[in-house]
Amino acid sequence: METYNDSIANNADVELVHLSRDRTEDAAEAWGAKEKMPWPTLMKDDTDGDALFRPYFPSGRMGIPAYVMVDHTGKEVARGKAAIMDKIN
Amino acid sequence: MNDSFHHYILMKIFSSLIFASLVCLGFAESRTWTSATDSSKTFEAEFKSSDGKSVTVLRSNRRTQTFKLNVLSEADQEWVKAEVAKSKEPVGTSGMTAEEFAETDFGKAFKKVQKLSGKKFKKQSIETVPKYFILYYSASW
Numbered sequence: 205m206e207t208y209n210d211s212i213a214n215n216a217d218v219e220l221v222h223l224s225r226d227r228t229e230d231a232a233e234a235w236g237a238k239e240k241m242p243w244p245t246l247m248k249d250d251t252d253g254d255a256l257f258r259p260y261f262p263s264g265r266m267g268i269p270a271y272v273m274v275d276h277t278g279k280e281v282a283r284g285k286a287a288i289m290d291k292i293n
Numbered sequence: 294m295n296d297s298f299h300h301y302i303l304m305k306i307f308s309s310l311i312f313a314s315l316v317c318l319g320f321a322e323s324r325t326w327t328s329a330t331d332s333s334k335t336f337e338a339e340f341k342s343s344d345g346k347s348v349t350v351l352r353s354n355r356r357t358q359t360f361k362l363n364v365l366s367e368a369d370q371e372w373v374k375a376e377v378a379k380s381k382e383p384v385g386t387s388g389m390t391a392e393e394f395a396e397t398d399f400g401k402a403f404k405k406v407q408k409l410s411g412k413k414f415k416k417q418s419i420e421t422v423p424k425y426f427i428l429y430y431s432a433s434w
Contacts, residue, residue: 217386217424221406225432229414235433237412243429244406245414255402256428269431276387276422278399288427 205239207285211292213242218273218292220244223251225268326350327366343373385421394422 212220222245226232229247236245251257258264260272260280273282273291282291328334338350341357349359362370384390394400395418407414 212427215423216421218427219419219423219425220427220429221403223428223430225430226434231433233412233414236409236414241409244403244408244417244419246403246406247414250405252402255399260428266430269429271430272428274426274428275424276385276389276394276399276426277397278402281425291425 207289208243211289215292221246223256224248323353324372326369329364329366329370332366340373340376343377345374345377348373383421386424387422389422391418391420391422394419 208220212218220243222236222241222243224232224245224247226235226248229249232245232247235241246256255278257266259278260274260283261270271283271285271288272280273288274280282288322339323337324340325335325337336352338352338358341349341351343349343362346362347359348362348365349357351357362373365373379390379392385394387394389397395404400419400422403419406417406419408417409415410417
């Protein structure tokens with residue numbers, strides 16, 4: 205959250221979108237409320253796998269948390285927290 | 294003699310291409326406008342601006358003309374209103390408006406985005422489109 209507040213929250217070039225992997229919306233909502241998540245969230249059932257999952261994890265495997273930075277067309281520009289922070293800062 | 298003639302022809306072709314390019318650039322936004330009272334009466338012009346009650350266009354003679362919106366067909370009036378609304382939309386650092394983004398294949402994937410309002414998630418679309426998105430995959434478990 206500190207990294208988000210320092211480098212992303214007020215950065216007009218970047219928007220963080222949370223793609224929840226929680227199985228239910230209730231679980232995602234409870235966690236979001238607990239952590240006071242300020243970012244937009246897409247629920248698992250609302251996530252278009254063809255657009256937001258398979259292009260970045262073609263094997264279908266993904267460890268969480270995972271971070272992928274893309275441009276506004278969906279093209280990957282960085283992967284992993286460290287590489288993304290390097291790109292932003 | 295042949296060289297001079299050849300050169301002349303090349304210059305004619307070149308200047309024609311330049312002229313055609315300038316014409317295309319100048320009339321890139323031109324559209325057909327129709328009278329509200331007689332649909333057979335139309336004219337070609339480029340939309341410049343509207344204050345909601347009147348509209349200013351650029352005619353083919355390169356002169357601007359302003360007239361009341363209600364002299365135009367309903368379809369033209371709706372078109373003008375849509376253009377004015379579009380021009381007021383904020384443009385993010387991506388250079389796209391939210392409406393433009395929502396029509397792209399990638400943008401469509403964000404249609405059901407929600408944001409926390411108090412302790413509940415509420416539907417909230419992407420309002421300004423940044424250069425980059427960080428896709429953060431995570432769960433509570």
